Amino acid sequence: MEPLTRPQAIIDFCLAPLNLTPGGEAEGEVRRRLEHVIKTLQAKAPRPIAVDFSTMPSQVINEAAHGYE
Incomplete structure (x- = not known):
């Protein structure tokens, strides 16, 4: 995946x-x-910002622990 x-x-x-x-x-x-x-974040950043979701670690949500079964 390319950075966005x-x-x-x-x-x-x-x-x-x-x-x-x-x-x-x-x-x-x-x-x-x-x-x-x-857009506000990108405008205030000292250099262009790209988001690379392919390097983001997975998040596992335990719905049972929150009562959302």
Whole structure:
């Protein structure tokens, strides 16, 4: 996987597992907020920022431990 630099590509990757309704109100609001955060971070960074999700360690969530069985 190539490192992602475009805010929309980063957002698409992060939201994919949630299966939000495409074009729905919740998806639109989440995208708007995340895009604002990512663009703000990129604007304040001293050098361009890229996100490489292929090097990110996997996170295992134990849903039973949180009562979400």
